[in-house]
Amino acid sequence: MPLADQGSKLLRISELVCLSLMALAFYLLIASRAGEAYTVWQVLHPAFIPTLFTATFLLLSILLFTSEKTTYKLLLIIVYSILVHSFFSIILPAGDFSGQQIVLGRTRRVFDNTVLHGLSGWPTRTIGIFIVEMFMGINLQAALTTIFARMLSIDIFYVHLSYIPILWGVFVPIASFLTTRAIGASEKAAVLSGLLVSAFPYTVYFGAISVPNSLGFIFFFYSLYFMLKHLSSNNHRTAYWMVAFSLFSFLSHYLTGIMSFSLLLLTIAFKTVESEKRPASNYSRILLISSFLTCVSLLPLSFIYLRYFGTSANPAFTLDKLYELPLLESLGIFLIGALTYSFSLEAILPVIIGPLIGLCWMIYLLYRLKRDVNAGSRVQFYFLFAAFLTILIDYGILKLFMEGLPLNAERLWVIRDFIAVPFVALAVYAVVSSFQTFLRARSPQTTTVACLKALSKGNALHVLSLLLTLNVLIPVLLSGWMTSSLSVGYPKVAPLQTTWYELEAVRYIQEKTPEKYVVICDIWTIYAGEMIVGINNPRAYYFGESNRTGYDLYASMKQDPSSQWMLLAMNYTSTAVSYFIVTEPRLGAEEFNNVVSKASQNDLQVYATFGNGKLYVFYAEKQ
Amino acid sequence: MERMRIQNGSYIPVTNMNQGKDLSTIEKSVTQDKKFLYTIISYSVILATFMNLSSFQSPFIGFTATIIYFLINAIFLGNAFFQKENAFFRLAFGVLLLVMLIGFVGWLVMIIYNLDVIRFTLALIIATTLSSILNRRMKTKNAAS
Numbered sequence: 215m216p217l218a219d220q221g222s223k224l225l226r227i228s229e230l231v232c233l234s235l236m237a238l239a240f241y242l243l244i245a246s247r248a249g250e251a252y253t254v255w256q257v258l259h260p261a262f263i264p265t266l267f268t269a270t271f272l273l274l275s276i277l278l279f280t281s282e283k284t285t286y287k288l289l290l291i292i293v294y295s296i297l298v299h300s301f302f303s304i305i306l307p308a309g310d311f312s313g314q315q316i317v318l319g320r321t322r323r324v325f326d327n328t329v330l331h332g333l334s335g336w337p338t339r340t341i342g343i344f345i346v347e348m349f350m351g352i353n354l355q356a357a358l359t360t361i362f363a364r365m366l367s368i369d370i371f372y373v374h375l376s377y378i379p380i381l382w383g384v385f386v387p388i389a390s391f392l393t394t395r396a397i398g399a400s401e402k403a404a405v406l407s408g409l410l411v412s413a414f415p416y417t418v419y420f421g422a423i424s425v426p427n428s429l430g431f432i433f434f435f436y437s438l439y440f441m442l443k444h445l446s447s448n449n450h451r452t453a454y455w456m457v458a459f460s461l462f463s464f465l466s467h468y469l470t471g472i473m474s475f476s477l478l479l480l481t482i483a484f485k486t487v488e489s490e491k492r493p494a495s496n497y498s499r500i501l502l503i504s505s506f507l508t509c510v511s512l513l514p515l516s517f518i519y520l521r522y523f524g525t526s527a528n529p530a531f532t533l534d535k536l537y538e539l540p541l542l543e544s545l546g547i548f549l550i551g552a553l554t555y556s557f558s559l560e561a562i563l564p565v566i567i568g569p570l571i572g573l574c575w576m577i578y579l580l581y582r583l584k585r586d587v588n589a590g591s592r593v594q595f596y597f598l599f600a601a602f603l604t605i606l607i608d609y610g611i612l613k614l615f616m617e618g619l620p621l622n623a624e625r626l627w628v629i630r631d632f633i634a635v636p637f638v639a640l641a642v643y644a645v646v647s648s649f650q651t652f653l654r655a656r657s658p659q660t661t662t663v664a665c666l667k668a669l670s671k672g673n674a675l676h677v678l679s680l681l682l683t684l685n686v687l688i689p690v691l692l693s694g695w696m697t698s699s700l701s702v703g704y705p706k707v708a709p710l711q712t713t714w715y716e717l718e719a720v721r722y723i724q725e726k727t728p729e730k731y732v733v734i735c736d737i738w739t740i741y742a743g744e745m746i747v748g749i750n751n752p753r754a755y756y757f758g759e760s761n762r763t764g765y766d767l768y769a770s771m772k773q774d775p776s777s778q779w780m781l782l783a784m785n786y787t788s789t790a791v792s793y794f795i796v797t798e799p800r801l802g803a804e805e806f807n808n809v810v811s812k813a814s815q816n817d818l819q820v821y822a823t824f825g826n827g828k829l830y831v832f833y834a835e836k837q
Numbered sequence: 838m839e840r841m842r843i844q845n846g847s848y849i850p851v852t853n854m855n856q857g858k859d860l861s862t863i864e865k866s867v868t869q870d871k872k873f874l875y876t877i878i879s880y881s882v883i884l885a886t887f888m889n890l891s892s893f894q895s896p897f898i899g900f901t902a903t904i905i906y907f908l909i910n911a912i913f914l915g916n917a918f919f920q921k922e923n924a925f926f927r928l929a930f931g932v933l934l935l936v937m938l939i940g941f942v943g944w945l946v947m948i949i950y951n952l953d954v955i956r957f958t959l960a961l962i963i964a965t966t967l968s969s970i971l972n973r974r975m976k977t978k979n980a981a982s
Contacts, residue, residue, distance in 0.1 A: 285925040327953045332944075348948050357943035357952060358936070364957045365906070367889050367899030381936070388929050436933070451918070462937055465944070 225280050228272060229290065235269035236293050243297070243304045249714030250799070250825075254301045254704050263697060269294065270693040277405050278646055279685065284401050288391060291408045296383030298412050299421040301704050303375040308712035308745055311738070314424045315712065316759060318374045319744025321356040325363060325370040326748055332356065351426025351467035358429070371745060378428045382421035386411055389435035394636035396442040397598070398591035400643070407639030413696045414568045414631035416624065418703030427625060430470030433463035435632050437474045438601075441481040442594050445488065456481065469621060472516050473629055476509040477601050484600075488593045510604050514611045517619060527620030535614050548610045551624050564699040565627070572634025573602065575641040598633055605630040642692065649684045653677065709738075710799050715825030716742040722822060723793055723831065724754055731755065731791040732783045734767045739795045755787045772796075772805070775813035780834040793821060794832040860924050867912040868972065875909050876969040882906045883965065887958045906961070911935045913968040917975035939964045 239262060248257040273294055277287055302310045309315065323329040331344070332353045347353075362377055363370040387408035394404040411417055420428045437459035444452045460478050464471025483505035487498040517529040536544060546554035553562050576599050583589050605626050612623035656677060720742045723733065732755040733743055743756035750758060757764020763786065770779045771794050780792035794813075798806040813832055814820075821833035867875045882902045889898040915922075915931025922930065942960045946952060952960070 285923070288925065324947060324952055327951050330951050332948045353947065354940055354944045357947045358940040360947075360952045361939055361943045361957060361960065364890055364952075364954065365886055365899060365903045365961075366896060367886075367894050368896045385929070385933055388926070392926075433937075455918075458937075462941075465941075 225276070225282055228276055228280075229282070229286070232269055232272040232276060232290060233293070235265055235272065236297055239265045239269060239297055240300075240304075243300065246305050247307075248305060249307055250710070251306060252710050253706055253708045254305045255701070255706055257305060258301075266297075266700075267693050267697050270696050271689050273409065274406075274689040274692050275685070277409060278402065278643075278689070284391075284405055287405045288388065288408060291387045291405070292384050294409065295387050295412055295421075296380055298418060298700060299379035299383050300376070301700075302422045303379055306711050307714045307717060308371075308742065309375045310423050311709065311711050311741060314374070315741040315745055316749075317352060317355065317425055318371065319741070319749040320352055321359050321374060322370060322745065322748035323751070324356040325360045326751075328748060328751060349465060349468075351430060351465065354462075354465045355424075355426045355429055359424075374424050376424075378424040379422055381432060382428060385432050386417070386421060386435060389432070389439055390632070390635055390639075393435070393439045393442060393632075394639055396439055396446070397594045397636055397640075399636065399640055403639050403643035404636075406643055407635050410568075410639050410642070410692075410696075411632070411635045413564075413638075413692075413699045414628075414635070415564050415699050415703035416627045417631050418700060420625075420628050422704070427467045427469060427621075430463050430467030431628050431632070433459050433466055434470040434474050434629065437463055438477065438632060441477060442597070444481055445485055445593050445597060446591070468516070469513075469625060470629070472513050473605075473626075476512045476604065479512075480505055480509045480597065480600055480604070484593055484597045506600055506604070509600075510607050510611075513608045514616060517612075517616065520620065528618045529616055529620065530618055531615055532617045533615070534617070544614060547613050551609075551613060551627075560698075561702050564695070564702045567695065568638050569627075569630055569634045571641050572637040575637040575644075576602065576634075579637070579640070598636075602630065602633045605633065642688075646684065646688060649680060649688075653680050653684065656680065712738060712742050712745075713797075713799070713825065713828075715829045716795075716797065717746065719795060719822070719824045719829050719831055720746045722824070727754075727791055729791050729835075730787075730789040731793060732787040732789045733793045733795060734764070734771050734780065734783055735793075735795040736768060736797065736800050738800055739797065740764070752787075755789060772801075772809055774816075775809055775818055775832065776816040777818060777834045780832075781836070784834075784836055791833070791835045794818070794834075796830050796832075797825075798828040864912055864916070864924060864927075867909055868916045868976065870913075870969065870972060873969070875913075876965065879906060879909045879965045879969070880962065882909075883958060883961045886961070887954065890954050890957075906965075907932060907935060910965060910968040913972035914938070917968075917971045920975075920979050935964070935968065938967060942967075 242259040242262040242265060246254075246257050246259045246262065251257045273290055276282060276290065320333050324333065332348060333350070333356055359370055359374050359377060363373040366373065390411040391404045391408040394407040395401070399407070412421075417431075420431055437456055440452055440456035440459055443449075444456050456478065460471065460474035463474040483502055487502055490498055514531070518531070521528055535547075539547070543554060550562055550566060553565060576595065579595055580599060583592050583595060609623055609626045609630070612619060612626070656673075716739050720733075720739070723731070724747055730753050733739070735743070735756070737759055740756050740759050743754070744759070747754040747756065749756070757767070767779055767783050775794065780794060784790065784792045796806060796809050801809065810830055813830075818832040818834065821831040823830050870876055882905050885898065886902045886906070889895055889902065911928055911931030911934075913931070914934040915927035915929075918934065919927050919930045939960060942963045943952060943957070946956050946960045950956060
């Protein structure tokens, strides 16, 4: 059989094995699905990580060492990417707790048509606030999820949990590929970046949860790609796309939107300077510096102005942190944020290694560019370096000089990782290429182990070690990095996630109660309730997650489980029926038994029990 | 190897032809949209989705209709704006643009009133009409340039 045919057959077999391993990994994820779990790691099938590691190893070998079509390589990466972002949606019965559950609670109201004019609180708020809230990311996401759920004719619960992992899995690797290609990288390096984007823990996490910010990150990445394209072309269409994706990024979430517009400003400045004749004039230098400063200050200033738009957050600049914290701690916070406090190399390394490699390679390329004035992609490198610096400075400002922020500054790390990933891919590919070049120079005929017989013993050992490093060590190191990133991306410590019996209890009450009702319960059951019936649903009322009355009523019921509090809740919400839910794992066995026995003494009626007696539902109605 | 004669008298291998037929023939046919055939198919799919939501509520019908809807309209949009990219990226950009378009139209409809079944159907009709118009307009523009 000719060598080319043999190679092609081997490639097809490798691809088939890789796909089979990924299918097996999907199956193992489904087999790990648990009704009651704290973290995904607690219930993950023991064979999953070895399977994923082998699949990653094989995939990397296909990407690095074969001349397979880019399209096929990207398709394999997409399957892999969907797999690594689906842990929450497949393993846990209601996905990760909190953020995405709160979003689903609000989206459910749009899906059930129990709210008009989106999730903006109209007509109870003023027109100004309505206009601002109209542009809040949750509205775009609610519209998208509702449309997908109606198109597929399945409940919004399932669509909401799975659509971001799928969108992210498909579009982020493609964006990464395109961005890397836009800075002049080879197809192989660009494809590698499509895979390596899943090696950054924060991108893994945000690709796995369905929140507006995740949607914003996807659009941000495409706006970044079109900015790079705009820098190298005079096509006006590229400029339109750059603005369009920035707008969508803003519609999805203001953090990504403001970062998109900041970088847009920087792009325009770079483009203006680039179009001038060299050497750069003073005007160009001033324009670049002032644009960079504006770009850096946009995000912190936008937080300050948030208070004028009726948000509950009250961000402000402060020097307190700088005065109070020791220098070393301040530096630690600036570089690795909250990871400073739980100092563990196992957690820090996967978070910083990617951006660090990216930054080092960026600086190395810029150093090389200095010597080669006419090098291609010059302006793109400078732009990305400025963008990377912007993120670092903004992160430092948010962490050290601001307080009362409505969100976690670590979200900026996703953007930092998006900028770093093309350079990480370029660095890895440069190492692989240099090994290949060295191997060819050392022994031109020896590219496989089978050809080693022709060499002397000393030479054969040397070439064998090179071959092993190239074909085994590099893919093993990268696979190890990617797999260990998952262990940081998906939290290892978490409270008990929403359980199957909490969901079942909420569904059961919803199905069996024709009257308007109110449920007094803990925050966890409130999340479950929001996901099934929606937040503040007047027919099936669960107090919002930050509602003080709901919290007080639950605390009173725990102390004295009697019908007087349930009656109070019914009067407060104008409902006819009231339920009280207590769950053993949330309260602890002793307190749970105490509450249940007190409720029985007070003649509270047990409506139903779920999870083999782990969850009790008590019932009362207006006489 | 089995060969087939094509119009200019030359031959191409049948296997290569079949590979090409898979994607590019479908894509070409959809893009040409002769007598608005694919636009009409797209509207029919919306009608089927509406009927499914109103009566059957079958996820199987829903999935099938969604795939057809996305395929037609993504090809329209991908070809309208990213004709120079290869087929894979054209389709990827087409799907992304369609997600953006239906997201934007849905968002607008929701802000104006709500997204019940009728207004959801309306949003899909608007998205299809825009995709079809853009496909025709850009096809003419691209041909001219």
